[in-house]
Structure formats: structure tokens, C-alpha cells
Amino acid sequence: MYFTPRRYAFTPPPEADSVVVVGAGPVGLALALGLARRGVRVTVLEAGDSVCAGSRAICLSRHSLEVLERLGVGERFAELSLPWTSGRSYYRDTEVLSFDMPSGAGDAHPPMVNISQSVAEQVLVDAIEATDGCEVRWRCRVVDCTRHDDHAVLEVETPEGPVRVRGDWVVAADGARSTVREALGLRLDGTSYEGRYVIADIHWPAALPTERRVWFDPPSNPGSTIVLHRQPDDIWRVDYQLQPGADPEVETDEQRVRERIARHLDWLGDDRPWTLEWTSLYRAHALSLDSYRHGRVLFAGDAARLVPIFGVRGLNSGLEDADVLAWMLAAVVDGEAGPALLDVYATERRDAWCQNVAEAEKSTLFMTPGTRGYELTRDAVLALAGRRPALRELVNPRQSSATHSRTSPLTLPCDAPGLRPGDPVPDRVVRTSAGTSSLNSLRGRDFALLGFGVATAELGEAVSALAARTGVGVRGLTTGAGGDHPAVSAFDDVGGALAAEFGAGPGEVFAIRPDGLLFGRLPDFSGAADVADLIVTGGHR
């Protein structure tokens, strides 16, 4: 296979830790790294002895790249991934949609990159190995979990027999079939879709561009839908839909998979030799827990909820979970905020699932029309989309974008036009006296006060006051000048472009959370006290 995972030996886990994460999938790993970067001790218990096999969630969104940058692995991902900005959809042999995702010189990251999930997980494991206070314990399968008022206890099967691990906080990141979820008697509710897809990685030195291509009802595989994505190192991901009633066992037979892919590549007119590297079967689900917090046990990633992969919201929303939970849990563990802050995590991320499902549902019905009626309607739309631009919007795959938390208790009300509290603050390239940087690079992984035309010294005082009141790290960023302050970076807002994009008025200060969401807009510094109260009380003033 194109990626040979490193095998890890068993080392006994500690009897107790401040935070115990169950599952070293991408979400558990990202969370553990985020906590460790904030000085929280964390142990990850993983049933397997390596990262996953195969590409699985290959498409990482711009927002996920921001999360990874905050974790200190942004450069490694940039080296190992392939950026892309566009896609094409075909009905039979006719192109019906060509789309470009928003992308400009001011964006700090491309809208999407492709990287195999196995490679992504390995980068995170390598980073954890180089980080103090955080360890993955391989070959540790959690088989039970019990909740207590101020901790939770995990029963763990290891090569040396059963052990018990106590966590002041336990995070279940043990995937779609979460044992922790089952142990607590919790279940996912929602919708499961009928359509199934075979997904495969092939090694194929093709010369096609790096873009998403989808064929509906292609002559190579009539009645099916085929998706093609380029990955680094001449690996291509091919997903194709199975007909209703097809036998998954027959369809995942390697010979059968080879035949179907060969038919499509032949039809594309490319006779370069290729090899089959990995295959799997996928069925779309839109399922969630009611709450992602159960006392001292929190849920993240696929253990908390499932979203259909069409529009690539699975891992991307899991990385959002990890990003939000890392700072909130760290604030609670460090005693800077009360446990109510974790209820905010639960509410916000459940709401994010609703946002994702609302978008993903449209793409999913298009990719796997559940009934003959849907299929006929979809085919009619596809047949007309080439000639009627208005219908192309229905063919658009609605690729994942960052979710908002506008209804969160952790927002300060504001009616001004522009960015709204709870919105993700876009990362933008900015110029400082030291050269080119970006808003997020200047901000780091702390809270931030972003001032528009506010003097550095004045903003510095507000930053220090907020940090002293909450105990959390705070950075200042300003487009103004006047004085120096060690916690404030000044940058040029050339032509006022950033202020115009964000809808910011002169003297206005934006309070930004560590996960990049806009906390609130402060017309003056007195609002900083409200920010502090909300952080400390978890939104309960």
C-alpha cells in the first residue's frame, strides 16, 4: 500500500490523568494536542496499534487548516497536501457544472486541500510524540465507562490484562461505534440513507488537474455516480455508488472493484497502468446524540454525531469539535472557567451538526437519491442544468465551510452590519513591520482583541485587564498606532479592506475566541468586562 503505517508497542497507561481521551482517530489526536499545547495533561487510549488505513476523509477545508495551524502542524500539512479550488460535474458525458470555491490573495489558506486521513493522523501522532504532557497508549481498548460526580472510570483491555484508568474528564472520541456511548446507554438519533458507495484509493500517474470531478450516470457505469479526487503522490480516490439491492460482499470483491474502476478510466481515455491500493464501503448517516456532555464525560467527532461525507463535513466538523473543546476544557481544568462552559460546548456543537446536516442533506439526496422519484427529479435537473444556469445551484456539491455559533450564550448581542457574533472570523493575510503574516498567526491560540484604528497602548491595557480578570491568555491586534505593548501586534489594513469586509467602524474592537469565532463587537473597552464574565461563567451572567 502507498502508506505503510508505523506499528506502536503497548506501554501501560497511567492509573489516572487530568483528561483521558478515548480513541486516537483524527479528532481525539487533535483534541489531545490542543489540550497539551495549553499545558493540560492528557492520555489517549487507542484500541489499535497504528493510525488508520486508507484515505477516508481526504478533503480538509480552509477552516480545518486554521485549526491545524493552531495546533502547530500547519506547515507539515501544507507540505504533504494538495490544494484545490474547483470542480466539475457531468451528466452522462456532458459537463453540467464547473465551480470555483472563493479564493483570493488575501486568504491565508486555500479553500480545500486533499490529504489521506492516514497521513493526517500520522502527522498528529508525530506532533504528540514531540509534545510534553500528552501520550498515546496503543493497544488499550476501552470496554466500559462509569460516571461519577467528579471523575469517570474506564475499564481497559490491554495485552497485559485488564486495567482501570480514571479521568477527571473523559472525552469519547472513539468513532461511529463508540463503546463509551454504548456504556453510558446513549444512542444516536436521526436519518440513515439507503445509498452505499464503494470507495477506493488507486495509484495512477494521470495528468488530470487537481479538482473534484463527479459523473452522474456515466456511460462507463450507467445508473451510478462516480467521484474522483486527486491526492498527493499520484494516488486518486474513486467513489462510486452501488445500485439499490446490490450485494455489498460481491461489490467489494477486489476483482469486481477493479473491473468497475477500469471501465471508467478506459472511458476517460487514459490507458496508463494503475494499481488498487485500498477499498472500503460507505453509507451516509445524519445521526447525533442529544447532548455531547454527560457530567464528566464529553463526546467529540463521530462518537458524538455522524454527517454524510458528501460536502466533506465528517472530519472537518470533528476538527471543529476538537478546536472548541480544547480551549473550553483547558479553561475548566485550569480553574479559569466553571464546568458550565462545557455545556456551551455541547450546545454549540449540536447546533453545528444541525447546520451541517441542513447543507449535507441536499448534497446527499443528490448523490444518493433514496427513491425512484428523487432519482427522476435529479436526472431531470441534471439534464437541464447544462442549458439553464439557475439549475446549476442544485448540482453544486456545497463543500464544507466553518459553522457559526450565533445562538450560543457565549456571544454579546450586536445588530451592526458585517460580521455577527458567533461568526467565524476569516483568517486574512496582513502586513506588519516585520513582513507578511496573517490574523491567526498574530493571534496564536489565545483570545484576541482586534482593534480597528485603536492605539496600541490603549488596546494593550484592555488586553492586560481581560487576561488578569479571566486568567486566560489574550493577544491584542490593531490597525492603529501609538505606543508599544508586548501583548499587542500592529498591522496595516491596506485601504481599510479588512474593516470594510468585517463591517468594523473606527475605534471598534472585536473580541475573538481561541477557536476563531467572534465573541462580540465592542464599541468601547467597557464591553471587555462582559467578555470576561461570559468566559468565567460559561455564558450564565
Ligand SMILES: Cc1cc2nc3c(=O)[nH]c(=O)nc-3n(C[C@H](O)[C@H](O)[C@H](O)COP(=O)(O)OP(=O)(O)OC[C@H]3O[C@@H](n4cnc5c(N)ncnc54)[C@H](O)[C@@H]3O)c2cc1C
Ligand atoms: C470508510 C470511510 C470513508 C470515509 N470517507 C470520508 C470522506 O471521504 N470524507 C469525510 O469527510 N469523511 C469521511 N469519513 C468519515 C471520517 O473518516 C470520520 O468523520 C473521521 O474519521 C472521524 O474521526 P474520529 O476521530 O471522530 O473517529 P475515528 O476516525 O473513527 O477514530 C476513532 C478511533 O477510536 C478508536 N477506538 C474505537 N473504539 C475504541 C475503544 N473501545 N477503545 C479505544 N479506542 C477505540 C479507533 O480505533 C479509532 O482510532 C469516512 C469514514 C469511513 C469509515
